[in-house]
Amino acid sequence: MMDLFNQTSLECSKLITQRYSTSFTLGIKTLDKKFHLPVYAIYGFVRYADEIVDTFHDYDKKTLLQNFKIEAYKAIEDGVSFNPVLHAFQLVVNKYKIDLDLIEAFLHSMELDLEETTYDKIGYEQYIYGSAEVVGLMCLKVFCEGNQEQFDSLVAPAKKLGAAFQKVNFIRDIKSDYEERGRVYFPGVDFREFTKPTKDLIELDIQRDFDDALEGILRLPKGAKLGVYLAYRYYLKLFRKIKRLPASRIKQERIRIKDSMKMRILLMTYFQHRIKVL
Numbered sequence: 248m249m250d251l252f253n254q255t256s257l258e259c260s261k262l263i264t265q266r267y268s269t270s271f272t273l274g275i276k277t278l279d280k281k282f283h284l285p286v287y288a289i290y291g292f293v294r295y296a297d298e299i300v301d302t303f304h305d306y307d308k309k310t311l312l313q314n315f316k317i318e319a320y321k322a323i324e325d326g327v328s329f330n331p332v333l334h335a336f337q338l339v340v341n342k343y344k345i346d347l348d349l350i351e352a353f354l355h356s357m358e359l360d361l362e363e364t365t366y367d368k369i370g371y372e373q374y375i376y377g378s379a380e381v382v383g384l385m386c387l388k389v390f391c392e393g394n395q396e397q398f399d400s401l402v403a404p405a406k407k408l409g410a411a412f413q414k415v416n417f418i419r420d421i422k423s424d425y426e427e428r429g430r431v432y433f434p435g436v437d438f439r440e441f442t443k444p445t446k447d448l449i450e451l452d453i454q455r456d457f458d459d460a461l462e463g464i465l466r467l468p469k470g471a472k473l474g475v476y477l478a479y480r481y482y483l484k485l486f487r488k489i490k491r492l493p494a495s496r497i498k499q500e501r502i503r504i505k506d507s508m509k510m511r512i513l514l515m516t517y518f519q520h521r522i523k524v525l
Contacts, residue, residue: 253338256331257284260291263332267294270504274478279470285343285389288335292319293353293382295332300360301428309361316354323347343388350385352377360430371434379413380406390471397468404463408479411456415486418449419502438498446494450486457483 264287265272275286299312322328322337339345356377359370366374383405391398417424417432424430425438436445457479464476485504489497496502 253334256334257288257338259331260284260335261287263287263291263294270481271478274474274481276474277477278474282389282470282474284335285339286386288339289382289385289389291332292336296354296357300357309358312354312357312361319350319354320347323350339385339389344393345385345388349381352381360428365431366434368434371432374432375410375413376406380409383409390468390475392468401463401466404460404466407456408460408463408475411453411460411486412478412482414449414453414456415482415489418446418453418489418497419485422498423501441494441498443494446497450490453486457486 261284264275268290271290275283275290278286296312296315299308299315303311318328318330319333319336322330322333323340326337326341328334328337340350354377356374359374359377384402387398387401387405391401421431421433421438421441424432431438433445433449436449460479464472464479467475481504485502488504489502492502
């Protein structure tokens with residue numbers, strides 16, 4: 248019956264992913280099937296931690312996050328939890344030997360969101376590492392399936408990809424982060440003075456991250472390459488759309504990619520994969 252409990256917990260994380268992110272769900276579906284539930288489990292864990300700091304405004308978020316953290320580590324140590332999200336996550340952590348340092352860095356970034364509103368360069372880089380880069384590294388642990396040499400060779404580009412994704416999120420959500428949460432992630436940037444020169448500098452930095460990430464994607468294990476490349480193409484499309492818009496527009500609305508365009512990206516990526524271009 249333990250297999251049933253495990254499977255049910257993993258499928259709870261799958262449901263969470265489907266409810267919260269159609270784009271991420273689409274990307275997971277293009278991975279080899281053996282990676283689906285483990286990556287859903289990682290997403291479920293990080294999604295719920297992020298929900299605590301971004302959504303539960305009528306509750307003591309600091310205590311909620313601390314309890315979540317304690318329960319997560321206990322689940323990993325005990326190898327079981329009656330919280331299905333944490334049980335699914337600990338299954339993946341223990342099976343793929345995900346370093347606890349990665350989990351700690353992620354939870355630390357979530358703690359920063361409870362208080363920090365502005366960042367200097369060092370704090371900005373630390374936050375991106377904890378909130379995004381380590382999530383990519385957790386997934387990379389799954390993709391490499393115990394091959395530590397392969398994992399080590401892909402760490403740098405995996406971090407660049409996570410950084411690129413997070414920075415695109417920051418510039419896309421700059422309005423809501425400032426108005427709803429009082430946050431500005433980019434160091435030295437005043438939302439009220441977010442102008443074209445500032446936007447150009449941020450975009451130059453993001454483009455470098457995308458460029459450095461691509462060579463790592465092409466070296467990923469076969470079962471992971473298509474799904475990660477699809478996510479790369481989606482975020483690159485969103486980034487290019489943001490680049491074409493004036494800073495004033497970014498300050499007024501959240502830029503999105505239409506579902507029809509997402510499907511086009513999927514089909515084009517799959518075609519490239521089938522003809523061995525990817």
